[in-house]
Amino acid sequence: MKKYILIALLVFSIGCTLTYTVEAQTPTVTSLPQSNSISTTTGRNPAESMLCGATGQACCQPKWYQWFSKECFFDKDEPTKYDKNGIRIPEGDMSRTPDSCRCKPRVQVYGADNLCSRYFTPSNYSRIVEPGILDPDTNAILTQDQIDRINGELDSCLKCVQSNGFYTAIGCMPFEINSLIKGIIIIGLFAAGILSLLCIIFGAIKIQTSKGDATKVSKAQESIRSCILGLILIIFSAFIVNVLGSGLLGFSIVEPFKQVLDNSKNPKPVLECDRQCIYSEQQDTGVKCYTGACPENEPNCGMTKGKPDKNSLNGGCKFADSCGNFKEVACPAMPSLTPQPSPAPTPPPTGTITPPPGTITPGPTTPGPGTPIPGGPSLVTDQMIADAVLFHRELAKSCGNELHVFDMSCVDKVNIPIANLDVIKAQIKNEMSALYKSPKKISDLQCLGYIKAFMSLYTGHGGGSWPSTNGTAASLLEPLIITYSGLQYELAFINKNVAPPLPGDFAKFRDYDAKGNPGDGHIAFVNGTINGAQFTVLQANLGAKYTTCNGCISAMVVERSNPLLTGYYRWQKKP
Amino acid sequence: MNTKLKIGIILGSVVLVIIGGVVAYVMLKPDQPVKQVNPINNSPAMSQESLDRMKEFDRINSPTTYLANLLPADEATFKMTYTIDPVRKALVFTVEPKALSLQQVQEDVQKWLLGIGLSEAQIDSLIIEYGSPIN
Numbered sequence: 048m049k050k051y052i053l054i055a056l057l058v059f060s061i062g063c064t065l066t067y068t069v070e071a072q073t074p075t076v077t078s079l080p081q082s083n084s085i086s087t088t089t090g091r092n093p094a095e096s097m098l099c100g101a102t103g104q105a106c107c108q109p110k111w112y113q114w115f116s117k118e119c120f121f122d123k124d125e126p127t128k129y130d131k132n133g134i135r136i137p138e139g140d141m142s143r144t145p146d147s148c149r150c151k152p153r154v155q156v157y158g159a160d161n162l163c164s165r166y167f168t169p170s171n172y173s174r175i176v177e178p179g180i181l182d183p184d185t186n187a188i189l190t191q192d193q194i195d196r197i198n199g200e201l202d203s204c205l206k207c208v209q210s211n212g213f214y215t216a217i218g219c220m221p222f223e224i225n226s227l228i229k230g231i232i233i234i235g236l237f238a239a240g241i242l243s244l245l246c247i248i249f250g251a252i253k254i255q256t257s258k259g260d261a262t263k264v265s266k267a268q269e270s271i272r273s274c275i276l277g278l279i280l281i282i283f284s285a286f287i288v289n290v291l292g293s294g295l296l297g298f299s300i301v302e303p304f305k306q307v308l309d310n311s312k313n314p315k316p317v318l319e320c321d322r323q324c325i326y327s328e329q330q331d332t333g334v335k336c337y338t339g340a341c342p343e344n345e346p347n348c349g350m351t352k353g354k355p356d357k358n359s360l361n362g363g364c365k366f367a368d369s370c371g372n373f374k375e376v377a378c379p380a381m382p383s384l385t386p387q388p389s390p391a392p393t394p395p396p397t398g399t400i401t402p403p404p405g406t407i408t409p410g411p412t413t414p415g416p417g418t419p420i421p422g423g424p425s426l427v428t429d430q431m432i433a434d435a436v437l438f439h440r441e442l443a444k445s446c447g448n449e450l451h452v453f454d455m456s457c458v459d460k461v462n463i464p465i466a467n468l469d470v471i472k473a474q475i476k477n478e479m480s481a482l483y484k485s486p487k488k489i490s491d492l493q494c495l496g497y498i499k500a501f502m503s504l505y506t507g508h509g510g511g512s513w514p515s516t517n518g519t520a521a522s523l524l525e526p527l528i529i530t531y532s533g534l535q536y537e538l539a540f541i542n543k544n545v546a547p548p549l550p551g552d553f554a555k556f557r558d559y560d561a562k563g564n565p566g567d568g569h570i571a572f573v574n575g576t577i578n579g580a581q582f583t584v585l586q587a588n589l590g591a592k593y594t595t596c597n598g599c600i601s602a603m604v605v606e607r608s609n610p611l612l613t614g615y616y617r618w619q620k621k622p
Numbered sequence: 623m624n625t626k627l628k629i630g631i632i633l634g635s636v637v638l639v640i641i642g643g644v645v646a647y648v649m650l651k652p653d654q655p656v657k658q659v660n661p662i663n664n665s666p667a668m669s670q671e672s673l674d675r676m677k678e679f680d681r682i683n684s685p686t687t688y689l690a691n692l693l694p695a696d697e698a699t700f701k702m703t704y705t706i707d708p709v710r711k712a713l714v715f716t717v718e719p720k721a722l723s724l725q726q727v728q729e730d731v732q733k734w735l736l737g738i739g740l741s742e743a744q745i746d747s748l749i750i751e752y753g754s755p756i757n
Contacts, residue, residue, distance in 0.1 A: 556668060556672075558668045558669055558672045559672065568668065569668040575706065577706050577711055577712065577713060578711040578712065580684070581684070581686070581687055581713070583706070589668055589673070591691065591692075592691065592692050593673045593674065593676060593677040593691060593692075594670070594673065595668060595669070595670050595673060603691055604686075604687045604690040604691055604713065605687070606679070606680055606683065606684045606687045608683065608684075609676055609679055609680070610675075610679065611668075611672055611675070611676050611679075
């Protein structure tokens with residue numbers, strides 16, 4: 048018993064020393080970021096500047112002992128628009144400047160971004176609210192019980208995040224180091240106190256059962272003495288820890304006991320907006336509503352579940368934004384089988400596509416009467432193709448041929464009279480946000496994300512985001528097919544040997560190295576056919592002149608006989 | 623409790639605390655190299671190796687596709703772009719001369735096309751239209 052008491056005392060001492068050392072060297076951890084202390088010239092908390100010094104994508108570099116509690120990112124909403132020399136920075140470049148690099152406590156990111164993320168990504172969120180959707184882990188259909196359980200878990204996770212903790216299999220754990228140590232100390236003291244009490248009781252029982260045996264009585268007395276001494280030491284150590292904790296660490300272990308006695312609560316720590324709040328935008332997929340928007344300086348902006356109106360596909364969806372404000376958003380109309388009229392006539396896409404490899408004219412999408420179409424007809428209309436080409440061209444102009452998550456404002460600037468423009472833009476931004484929040488932290492527009500935007504043009508609905516970033520473009524397309532299958536349409540695959548593609552198809556490419564190992568693959572939007580052997584595509588993440596380029600959008604001519612081309616996905620009505 | 627034991631406990635505690643403090647100080651040195659958490663450009667996409675293969679395939683089998691995908695080209699004496707002729711269902715390459723002499727431009731175009739790996743026979747199969755030289 049004496050050994051245990053000794054060990055407990057040592058653990059407390061070392062723990063306090065370590066904690067003190069950590070806190071002494073991380074003065075900014077607990078003081079960041081305060082919006083009211085933002086510098087008027089740089090727009091940043093000076094303390095943040097200490098951490099955010101590097102340029103380029105490296106952003107700020109937290110010390111390794113901070114990496115678990117800090118997150119560095121580019122803040123596109125940086126209020127200042129001037130560089131260090133007082134020269135105004137163009138808006139599009141803001142997100143790439145060192146001054147726009149900021150650090151924030153990562154605890155919220157962990158809580159909301161990682162630990163609750165399986166519930167927050169739009170596609171996964173839809174799994175929760177919609178019975179009959181596949182479980183992301185087991186691929187089995189979720190029952191109502193499972194959905195209820197997941198929703199309950201989500202609520203717990205949210206509450207945990209809001210109290211600055213992270214949600215684990217054994218419950219909510221505080222993430223800040225002093226909170227964690229405080230918790231351990233309190234639990235340890237409780238356990239030690241109970242053990243001491245049991246020890247005394249055990250000694251007393253031994254005396255009562257000694258039957259007057261002097262040796263046994265002596266041993267039991269010694270045992271009780273040791274236990275009482277241990278209890279005194281524990282109380283004494285609690286006093287030391289409390290003095291150290293309140294003086295150096297800023298917490299009191301007495302406070303929780305007071306709270307229990309007084310039945311009072313400390314005010315919950317304010318959950319500051321995390322990275323997710325900065326560039327995600329509230330959206331309406333039409334069928335499901337989900338949230339994500341949050342003004343950066345808005346307090347209490349934990350994610351709040353939306354309240355979709357399941358009874359209406361075309362009606363409004365009432366949902367809560369991440370700051371708890373309920374809003375009504377109209378869902379876009381369901382797609383129709385007839386061509387959707389645009390708000391205004393769209394000029395035919397005869398101009399040069401940026402980068403201008405030439406003038407691309409989409410071929411006719413509908414064959415003459417009586418002409419059979421190998422692979423079946425497409426639901427895509429000429430107008431949709433024209434809209435898609437126009438959107439691509441304007442997006443390339445607005446974004447400088449590249450789309451990155453750090454500056455998606457260029458997407459908003461695309462303002463052309465085409466159908467479903469808002470849904471398309473929202474789909475692109477949502478996809479990129481979700482990708483950046485994925486474990487791979489992909490910050491560039493991907494080929495599949497761009498395809499989904501075109502699908503949104505067809506359907507008027509968002510296609511959700513990737514549940515995973517592992518897999519090929521084709522395999523990642525599968526969830527998309529499932530999504531649209533729910534709308535009585537499907538993306539049917541047509542082998543390239545059967546027929547040439549039709550405009551509006553999605554050309555699928557495989558990828559393999561010199562040894563024949565498969566890679567990620569590629570998918571592109573067919574915007575026109577030249578002849579039976581050649582067609583043109585619009586695409587993302589694959590550039591002109593046969594180059595890969597992160598986040599770029601481009602046009603390309605494709606040879607149908609190319610061995611990397613395998614076929615086309617065509618939007619068709621389900622048989 | 624034995625006095626020696628008490629002294630041992632106190633001394634042991636002090637030593638351990640000092641060791642802990644030293645270890646913590648060394649480990650938590652502010653200028654410690656940073657663990658980089660920034661895999662920003664880890665994009666799943668077609669590999670450059672596959673694209674090179676595609677490029678080579680087009681160069682050999684379809685000079686029009688190959689050339690179109692290398693455009694626009696902006697050389698010293700000409701600019702080259704392409705359009706799609708819906709009637710002929712073919713790619714038409716347009717050369718906008720920058721030099722005064724059309725003959726010189728044609729020679730430069732020929733050299734450039736040879737330089738990107740096309741054979742003379744392939745170049746002859748291309749539909750190239752020349753604009754008027756700049757005056």
